[in-house]
Amino acid sequence: MLNDTPTSSTPATAAALPTARGxxxxxxxxxxxxxxxxxxxxxxxxxxxxxxxxxxxxxxxxxxxxxxxxxxxxxxxxxxxxxxxxxxxxxxxxxxxxxxxHVTVGGSAADEMDLLSTEHVDGSGPSFHLRDTGTAEQMREYLAHRSLYHLKEADPHAWTIPRLQGQAKASYVAVEFDEFGGGRGSRMHQNLFRDLLAAAGLDATYLGYLDRVGAPTLAPVNLMSMFGLHRSLRGAAVGHLAATEITSSPGSQRLVKALQRLEFPAECVAFYAEHVEADAVHEQVMRHDVVGDLIAREPELEADVVFGMRAIDHVENVLADHLMDAWSNGRESLRPAS
Structure with missing residues (x-):
């Protein structure tokens, strides 16, 4: 069970390194x-x-x-x-x-984005479970898992900016600008998630849950870091961000409903409500001005763009399976506290 109690003196970053696992x-x-x-x-x-x-x-x-x-x-x-x-x-x-x-090859980026934008009303997975029947403790676990990304949200994708050109670059930066709060530090999505964690009674420190999460949680963040840090994977990085923006709005809407049903504080609802509206706009920008322009300039990158979209789907499915397996069997999804 999570029993973290953040205070105003909570340090910005975890005070200790995690325990080795091999x-x-x-x-x-x-x-x-x-x-x-x-x-x-x-x-x-x-x-x-x-x-x-x-x-x-x-x-x-x-x-x-x-x-x-x-x-x-x-x-x-x-x-x-x-x-x-x-x-x-x-x-x-x-x-x-x-x-x-684990990822199939082939197909067009346009078709892949159309597939990602198709919302299944009777879908399954953590956000559906939390919206309908999940417990407050399961929601807190979910937020702890997501802290490994959201406290650095948009940072991994920023590595890709100098690797782009023209309209794709300008529009990619526009999306990132919104993620970083549109010039307002308090509105940075990273900071909004920190506020969410504190309001939920969780540890709001950067890397605070690194020792409590396993590969299913770390792999999605490692994937975007790897894509961002390698110029040869810039197409995959763009595909990754496109898939993120396309799927974020409906998933965030489900989490808004989950947090409201479970009566979490307003700061928690605000984080996901922000993503419902902003990411719906970002989807169109990514689809036409970023992905479309990138492929027009560098058509040889289309396969990489599609790979990036399918790669995030793969690692997110692994995490979803981990969470649902734990919850359906009455187990905590986090590693034991050391």
Whole structure:
């Protein structure tokens, strides 16, 4: 059960590093607590690792976090350490190969976006469950899982901006501008989610739930970080954001109804209500001005755009299955507190 009680003195970032979950995360954590100049080679076996296991995804998440806000007590010089980057590349290759193995190829971006925009009234999954029959505790668990992304919302996609050109770039930035609050810090979606967590009685610190979530939660965030940090995957990054914006509005509407039914505070409802309206507009911008313009300029990227859309669907389905399996069997979906 979640019993976190945030206060006004809550630090911006988690105070401690997470616990290792295997040889990969152990190797990364053992290195990060040292100075890069004093540490030896960062070596760990990737070949035999589960590409969708907790160990690999925690290790990969830690490597990526060095490019965001950094990690508590970790020297920022680790960000470009050649040994760590080499290990990260091996883990990325394993993860990417696994995603590709689960995603079909072919088809047009336009057809894929049409498919994503088709709303199934009798659908299933966490947002449907929470809207109709989910408990307040399950909602709190859901919010804890989502904190690993929403407290850095829009940051992973921002890496893609310098890799775009023309109208696609201008419109992509317009979408990101809205995600970052339209120039108002208090309206940044990251900050709105922090307010949501605090209002729900949850830990609102950045990385606050890193030790409580497994690969199903980490993989979706790792996927967008990987897409954003590789120019060769810029098409997939655009497809990822397009799919996010297309599917966000109806899903957010269900969560608004869930939060209202469960009588959560107004700050919680406000976060998802913001996404209902904003992302409905973003869908059209992404569809025509970003994806359409990108493919017109670089038609060879269309397959990558489609891959990005299907890849996010795959990793989100894994997370949905994890949540629904736990809840349908009366289990907590988070890892035990250490």
């Amino acid at each position: 040889p990969l995360s152990s190797a990364v954590l053992s290195a990060l607590v040292q100075s890069p100049s004093d540490a030896g080679s960062v070596v760990a076996p990737v070949t035999d690792a589960d590409p969708y296991g907790d160990d690999l995804h925690l290790a990969l998440y830690l490597c990526y976090e060095l490019h965001y806000r950094g990690l508590p007590g970790v020297d920022d010089a680790w960000e470009w350490n050649p040994d760590l980057l080499r290990l990260r590349a091996e883990m990325e290759s394993a993860f990417l190969a696994d995603v590709r193995a």
